[in-house]
Amino acid sequence: MKKSVTEILGIEKPLVQGPMSWVTNAEFVAAVSNAGGLGVLGPNAGQTELTADPIETAERMRREIRKTKTLTNKPFGVNLAPNPDQSKDPWTRPILNVIKEEKVPAIVWMGVADGTVLPEMFQELKDAGVKIIYRAITPTIENTQKAEAAGADVIVATGFDEGGLMPEKAIGTFVIVPMIADTVKNVPVLAAGGITDTRTAKAAFALGADGIFVGTALLATVENPTHQNVKEAILRSTAEDLALFKAPPTFVRSLPGKLTDKLVELYQSGASDAEIGKTLGGMSGFNVGMMQGDFDNGWGCFGLGVAQIHEIKTVKEVIESLLA
Template sequence: MNKITELLNIEYPIISAAMNWVTSAEFVAAVCNAGGMGVLGPNAGQKLHPTNLKEYADNLRNEIRKVKQLTNKNFAVNYIFPLDDSGTLPFGSLLFDIIVEEEVKYVVAIGNQMVASEMIKLKEQGITVIYRPLNPTVHNILEAEKHGADAVIVTGSEAGGHFSQYNLSLFTLLPQITAVVNLPVIAAGGIIDGRGAKAAFAMGAQGVYMGTRFIATVENPASPAAKQAIIDVKSEEILELDGVYERTIPTPGGKKAYQLINEGKSLDAVPYHKNGYKETLLLGNLDQGTISVSPSAGGIQEILTCQEVIDEIINYISY
């Protein structure tokens, strides 16, 4: 037991990350049933773009209900604070309403800054809030603590998906943050096995949040082609997209995106980047888009079950 297993009421302090298009009820439940905690991300369980917000909401509601049928363990849903200074929630109150109506008890909330009013709204409903700043600093983690977050995720720039504009590694950030906050800290970015988890725990983390490693699992809905691309790629081959704060495996679509973006084309002119999560990662059309991963993907050698990923870590660390 540690502060994270207690807070989330789970067996092991290992959380599978929210990932656009590549979480699903089956996957989330598999992580939960293996003793960790799964997080439903945007477009969970879908293969088509929703035609409107109502459809998006209905899909999420169904997926939450499905998780509850597949496991009686605790799971979380990705929540999104306003991403710019307008204070406007990307989905209006839609996400909040669904979370409350479906009695979701845990959220991983992402944002550029702590939004105190959002935090209060969630806490008033008795929801446990794990806050993940998109550009983590000592300052914004302390702000999250002040405004009542239950735990924080510190994401190093080795992370898959969108990484921090400050480009600070987990080794840089984590010890600075765990030295000054009292909240339990969860480490993210480049952790793929027990060795990485042990290092994070040595730096004061009490949990790990892993995306890339969990894509290459049997239960993840990503396409076999994308999973194989993760197994095959070497760390040094992974391409960084200039000014986008993302990387890609050099699939044909990834190479096209890299070329266009690094030539300075506007992102709107780079369909290969925008298509990535759905077309390539989920559907396996490797010439259509990017595959966003951590450079640690180079260390992933085989597709494992969620249980095997979790067991390897737990056998390696003593926390």
């Protein structure tokens, strides 16, 4: 029989917080874990400035992991986004070593490109006792089967409704969740994309998910390091306000602002990926939007579920209301 996600991850509630670049830190992640879910440190957790040095990046993550351990004795996780071509990926190895050395209980594996399952790395994590929550940016039947065969402990089915780098195929949460739930044989499936209130969380279970995986719902919380202007803009926004544009090779939805408007214009006029990439300014542009609250010079990521967020609450209140 299939084990439950709570049993596998050693948590009380079937909820995993989606890692989010920049806008996670030890306080926020510990708040999620203390509320009974699994908090997950995202890239640049606890930071305000970028470093181009992979070792420094990993050591910063070690400091945030250690800080998280002082704030919770519950399990938590770290994000990994391995490049399919490891010879071109100086980032993953140092962070992976830190995860093992610090005995982090779980990772969220972001499967880029075609879903990127690296069976040897899966095995290395399993040998170290780290649970693997596998989330392809673009979930497919093929990458789901490969991930389960390689030993993923939990699989996430993400719909196009989500915030973050969105799936390359525009399949909504309502269709991707049952499709992936029917594909997976022996491990729990979490639904992601648009889950921001009790109704959408209940729908996820009705669609065949064993738990939920949420990002946007936890942005407008007291503990989240997103800029206050951004939290307040979320409260004022509905799904109609978000603007869709390309963040090659995938897509993003941001709040309106000068840079977002420019990115939408470039996307709609068929600009090259190189030109769009230059205007995006990589993860620095994202930092300017989410951490500095400046959408004239930066951009951000939001799921369509902003429509259901009306109040800044504590992480615990959000988690309780999602699973009410």
